[in-house]
Amino acid sequence: MKILGLSAFYHDSAAALLIDGLPVAAVQEERLSRRKNDATFPLAAVEYCLDEAGLEPDDLDAIVFYERPMLKFERVLTTALRTFPRSWRSFPHAMKNMLGEKAWVRGVISSRLGVSGRKILFTEHHQSHAAAAFLTMPTDRAAILTADGVGEWATLTVGTGERGPGGTSINIDREIRFPHSLGMLYSTFTAYLGFAVNEGEYKVMGLASYGEPNMADQVRRLIPRTADGAFRLDLDYFEFHSSAKRSFSDRFVQLFGPPRNRYEPIDLATAEGKRFADCAASVQLVLEDILVDLTRDLHERTRLPDLCLGGGVALNGVANARILRESGFERLFVPPAPGDAGCALGAALFADRIHFGNPDRDFPDHPFWGPVPDDQALARIAGEDRFPVETIEDERLIEETVADLSSGRIVGWMEGRCEFGPRALGHRSLLAAPHDSATRDRLNRDIKYREEFRPFAPIVPAEDAETYFELPPGGCRLARFMSGVFPVRPEWRDRLAAITHVDGTARLQTIERGFAPRLYDLLKAYGRASGIPVLLNTSFNLAGEPIVCTAQEGYSTFRRSGVDLLIVGNTRVRKRARAAAAAAQAEELV
């Protein structure tokens, strides 16, 4: 059976193709269109998925959209009615927004792909999250919690999942509904702190480490707990439900002070900068406390050892680590794409296993479902630009890359299929030595052009992780897709300065050889040379751009930034020496 899953129209549109219950391809539209967080109909992603399998749209048995558009429309309209007359400004905007493509999804899919409307199915938003979180993970029975800004009505759901020869079931039994939302709380602070909503949330998490949670009580006033252990938002402090312009109210500003101007850099040496960091720390703490409470309760109710976490909130690695330590669950699974992009895969899986009742299949435990880079193309274009380019065997490549990393060079590393999800997990990474904080500063200044307070992540072989990081039981698994933040052991912090955050933690990734063999071998070889098999691993992109996908994009990023060498498969390109570069540039522009 051939099932295509789609997510689109809000943020991070994506397509995923299942054939006989197993994924063949999955990719976010932004990786192909090169527009970050591209939310348009994912036509390029669909074309890639179909090409990968050699299919035409007519060959598909079903196309599954990741949410129910009319239910969402009902929520938008009801919210406007409930906030009448305050919503008069946002109402035209919301209606024009909904009545464009978003309300007519069946027709849009049908006309774009040329398929019959009867083949088009719809899952609920949080069903898609739950399926992506549970059905892609190596567990047969698990509790499930999904949390994000909002889907149709639900903002947080809990339930259980079960799979096996007897069939697959996902039973969501409780939910919290809009406007009461952990995701909206965090996004409101993201906006207040001057970052882009749906993109800057991880900056809030990074900034939180620099602050003290001394405003946690004020944050708790925004989100009082209900008698049944859930929560509600005090809507006097918010405007996201009644305004298209601002998500926080004047009362919110009275409580926390003036919002940050998004153009002003955060200077942590000033009282103003400290206040913003304290705000971030406070909302982070409150979010963690609530999630720990909810997951503890879920564990008590289900008594299951495994928890699968889905939705955008599951990208919060600090909260995930606390859930693992404090909730009572033995293992915590977060998929590589827990956000809306991952819903494309979740929707397809839900339809396959539950709607069509197809038998359960073991899901490959990796995120590599995107396009492969063409190293021949790199050799050609770098040669045309007279850059030193070589094609070399694995053993020598690894040996020389270790030497380059040890000399402080920054390496663009591309191999195999690109990752599905927001993180570079070893196939589209920038790698660097993790020892010196100057490397971190250079990456921030010359390559990533980003705020100083944001940390870089380490990558380490799974069997070596405990030597350098304090991992709770289950921590190694959580770190497989970089989903947890854990302390760096104090005795190694000085030697791992580039990846140790200000609070002594790191968002590490652990890898086994089968996950990414060449990268694993590189880490081991680097360990033999330096004594520490750890590298700094950050996504291969520049500020405002999606992670690179093709060799041409890797090359373009290499040319426009301070990356010293680019490796695509077995092809390597180096930057020219400075004098030669200047002469060549003058010559090439004539």
Add this chain to the structure above:
Amino acid sequence: MGSLLNPIQRWVWRDPVRRGHRLLRFAEVEADGGRDLARAAELTADPKLRRLYLRHAQDEQRHAEIFRRRGTELLRAHRQEGEPAWQPDWLAPGERGLDDVSVEAGGDGPLLAFLHLSEAAAARGFVTYREAVGDDRETRIVFATILKDEEFHMTYTRHELARVSPRKQGWLLWKARFGRLWKGYLRLAVAIAGVMGAVILTLQYFILLPPFAWGAKRAAKRETEGWRSVAPKSGDLKAQY
């Protein structure tokens, strides 16, 4: 047309806070333009164009940084909460002006023609802004610096257009001019339709919605807070609701 707008430009650029915000807006447009050019470099099969597009992309990135720095300085020097009430973005939101570049479609000839016209329009705009900022020496220097690069961009795009499309260059330039005009018209039409739609929806909001709003508010009061039980789903995925 440009000279007719000069008095308006002078008025627009007179306020330092508005000036700061406009420069920050320009920074965003330049950064976007840099990304478009990087994309063009990734897609072209012509090695010389790839090198030129990459250089152009780096120039745009540098311009973005220059605009951002000056804009931030102005806002810091004239602290004011929030943004000014009125932003005349429609006058010229940076150098892409009335048009959006479509890198994927068309190939190098049409793209070069488009870039040439855009750069020329941007250069004219920046000359106007340089004069309009009056005695703000630092901002004048910003525009003067960027204008030098714009001259290079105008020149190379014209030369390369002649190289890659020697016979069709005139036609491509005219086509690009018409394309810019057409897109300008579309933007205007969309803006007018947007205003009309907003007026009609606002009228409906106040005329039709009040009784439903009353009902919705009453229903909201009956809703319990906290957890809601979810009834077992049938698994039917055909419905959109």
